[in-house]
Amino acid sequence: MSAALSNNASRILAVPTAGELAGEKKMLLAFWVTGFLALAVGISIGVLQSTNYAGINLYPYLQPFLKSYYQGLTMHGVLNAYVFTFFTISGWLMYLPARELKLKPNMGLAWFTYALMLLGTLMAAYGMFDNSSSVLYTMYAPLKGSAWFYLGITLVVVASILPLFVVLEMRARWKKANPGQLTPLVTYMSATTLLMWLLAALGAGTEAVFLLDPWSLGIVHTIDPLLARTLFWWTGHPIVYYWLMPGYVSIYALLPRQAGGKLISDPLARLAFLLLFVFSLPVGTHHQYTDPGISPVMKGIVTALTLSVAIPSLITAFTIALSLEYGGRRRGGKGLMGWWTALPWKDASVAAQVLALVSFIFGGAGGIVNASWQLDNVVHNTLWIPAHFHLTVGTMTTLVFMGVSFWLLPHLTGRRLYSPKLALWSVWLWFLGLMTWGFAGHWAGMDGVPRRAWVSALPHDQYLQLYGAVHPALIIVGIGGVIAAVGAVLYYIVFFGTLFGQKDAKAMVEIPFTQYITSSEGSVMARIAEPLGLWTLITFVITLAVYIPVFWPMLTHPIHAPGFVLW
Ligand code: HAS
Ligand code: CU
Numbered sequence: 278m279s280a281a282l283s284n285n286a287s288r289i290l291a292v293p294t295a296g297e298l299a300g301e302k303k304m305l306l307a308f309w310v311t312g313f314l315a316l317a318v319g320i321s322i323g324v325l326q327s328t329n330y331a332g333i334n335l336y337p338y339l340q341p342f343l344k345s346y347y348q349g350l351t352m353h354g355v356l357n358a359y360v361f362t363f364f365t366i367s368g369w370l371m372y373l374p375a376r377e378l379k380l381k382p383n384m385g386l387a388w389f390t391y392a393l394m395l396l397g398t399l400m401a402a403y404g405m406f407d408n409s410s411s412v413l414y415t416m417y418a419p420l421k422g423s424a425w426f427y428l429g430i431t432l433v434v435v436a437s438i439l440p441l442f443v444v445l446e447m448r449a450r451w452k453k454a455n456p457g458q459l460t461p462l463v464t465y466m467s468a469t470t471l472l473m474w475l476l477a478a479l480g481a482g483t484e485a486v487f488l489l490d491p492w493s494l495g496i497v498h499t500i501d502p503l504l505a506r507t508l509f510w511w512t513g514h515p516i517v518y519y520w521l522m523p524g525y526v527s528i529y530a531l532l533p534r535q536a537g538g539k540l541i542s543d544p545l546a547r548l549a550f551l552l553l554f555v556f557s558l559p560v561g562t563h564h565q566y567t568d569p570g571i572s573p574v575m576k577g578i579v580t581a582l583t584l585s586v587a588i589p590s591l592i593t594a595f596t597i598a599l600s601l602e603y604g605g606r607r608r609g610g611k612g613l614m615g616w617w618t619a620l621p622w623k624d625a626s627v628a629a630q631v632l633a634l635v636s637f638i639f640g641g642a643g644g645i646v647n648a649s650w651q652l653d654n655v656v657h658n659t660l661w662i663p664a665h666f667h668l669t670v671g672t673m674t675t676l677v678f679m680g681v682s683f684w685l686l687p688h689l690t691g692r693r694l695y696s697p698k699l700a701l702w703s704v705w706l707w708f709l710g711l712m713t714w715g716f717a718g719h720w721a722g723m724d725g726v727p728r729r730a731w732v733s734a735l736p737h738d739q740y741l742q743l744y745g746a747v748h749p750a751l752i753i754v755g756i757g758g759v760i761a762a763v764g765a766v767l768y769y770i771v772f773f774g775t776l777f778g779q780k781d782a783k784a785m786v787e788i789p790f791t792q793y794i795t796s797s798e799g800s801v802m803a804r805i806a807e808p809l810g811l812w813t814l815i816t817f818v819i820t821l822a823v824y825i826p827v828f829w830p831m832l833t834h835p836i837h838a839p840g841f842v843l844w
Pocket of ligand 2: 561
């Protein structure tokens with residue numbers, strides 16, 4: 278009887294064979310290598326932007342590859358913020374649940390996602406490299422790019438939704454074989470992230486399919502800039518949590534074990550993810566506090582809602598600080614802060630993730646300033662904003678993923694990590710570079726230095742006349758960028774050194790899934806958080822309740838603007 282049951286269970290489950298496991302590893306490797314290659318190009322261009330602010334104009338030396346600062350900035354934003362994140366996150370959120378549930382994912386769909394994303398990336402890259410689409414990564418109409426660019430981005434976004442179906446299908450299979458049980462934590466986190474992203478992508482998806490694509494193809498001749506921007510920010514805010522939450526997956530579910538301890542509470546982790554899901558969606562218009570055409574009442578409501586979205590990150594700060602303290606004390610740390618120094622700082626993977634958390638304290642604090650409508654008026658469209666996001670997506674996504682790659686690449690390839698020492702150096706330099714950049718960028722922003730400005734192209738006396746008073750801050754911005762770039766060079770030496778390095782049987786490290794001090798067994802919170810379909814519906818209704826009053830005046834008073842090509 279029990280043999281029959283277990284046969285039945287394993288038939289429902291479709292447990293992967295060793296060969297199939299190797300195939301899954303290949304799939305994730307393809308996603309990560311492609312994502313990190315895009316990041317390498319993006320980072321190289323980033324250095325030029327930092328030196329631009331320091332007053333050094335390197336663009337004339339880069340003809341014919343880069344025509345302008347704006348072309349470079351578009352590539353930097355698209356490659357880092359979209360291509361790098363979409364590839365790495367898609368692979369990561371399919372592979373980890375598969376390993377946690379010990380199930381075979383739908384590999385056909387996984388590879389189709391990869392192929393579609395690659396096709397979209399190549400199309401968008403063509404539109405950027407031929408300098409037809411220097412519209413920056415926010416794609417604000419009526420700046421007009423080429424159809425290659427918009428159609429490419431459309432495909433990339435569509436592809437990024439598909440991993441959701443891979444994860445939901447595995448979850449359903451697992452639930453069928455384990456009736457009444459709660460979804461295991463990593464799968465829960467992955468599914469919430471991807472469901473959030475499904476709702477989030479509706480905004481930019483609608484903008485692309487109904488506004489940008491037909492306009493760039495010449496099917497329609499004008500565009501509504503306000504409607505386009507508002508649809509963009511429907512997605513453009515929650516996308517930052519789509520970047521954050523996969524990093525949090527590692528921070529909650531893996532880092533505590535890597536640090537020698539356990540996660541303090543599984544139900545709290547679920548609560549944090551659930552709140553991120555619900556609160557991320559309705560607040561996109563906080564990027565439009567200075568836009569006309571949106572009522573001040575809605576801006577006030579969105580301010581309050583945006584401050585709420587900080588709550589799950591504050592929960593994370595305390596839960597993770599305690600989990601790290603537990604790990605540090607188990608490793609012999611004594612006294613008030615002895616646990617901190619007792620953490621395994623020589624392990625580059627741990628160091629990267631803990632340093633990312635440290636910088637996120639400042640990134641998050643800046644976010645709370647931005648969220649506050651009146652304060653945002655001081656910093657909006659200044660260098661403060663890039664400083665904010667380099668201390669968030671530049672760390673909580675990028676630095677965490679760099680840290681993850683130090684165990685993941687050996688795990689996927691069976692090769693030894695190339696030079697753990699260099700890995701540690703790369704992490705510290707990236708951290709120091711971004712912290713320096715972040716500090717100086719916030720400073721310059723408060724003094725009114727605009728973001729997205731080719732300031733180094735000004736005649737030098739004019740540059741000094743305009744920005745001389747903040748020149749020290751701008752020079753530090755340049756230095757920060759260069760330090761981070763040196764860190765990146767070391768990182769890629771380790772990255773490729775590992776990919777082409779020595780095979781090592783011991784390098785097949787296991788995934789460091791953590792244990793919990795408080796598990797979700799018997800937790801009312803975990804039960805409430807479990808029905809993801811219901812939570813998706815609730816989130817969608819709340820989002821519509823906030824957005825219908827925002828869109829209504831735009832739809833009843835449309836704007837018809839012709840396109841501009843300013844470069
Ligand atoms: Fe943001 C603009 C508000 C978080 C990214 N944001 C941006 C842009 C990007 C971005 C890319 O309300 C620019 C878009 C553009 O190009 O125009 N942001 C927030 C708020 C948060 C926030 C309230 N942002 C992020 C994250 C991002 C990101 C995360 C990427 C991943 N942001 C805004 C607003 C704007 C904005 C406005 C528009 C501004 C404008 O004028 O255009 C919150 O989610 C932040 C909450 C975070 C915290 C920090 C918690 C700390 C933790 C670390 C704990 C440390 C430990 C280590 C455990 C409250 C979790 C132990 C250490 C010990 C010492 C013990
Ligand atoms: Cu936002």
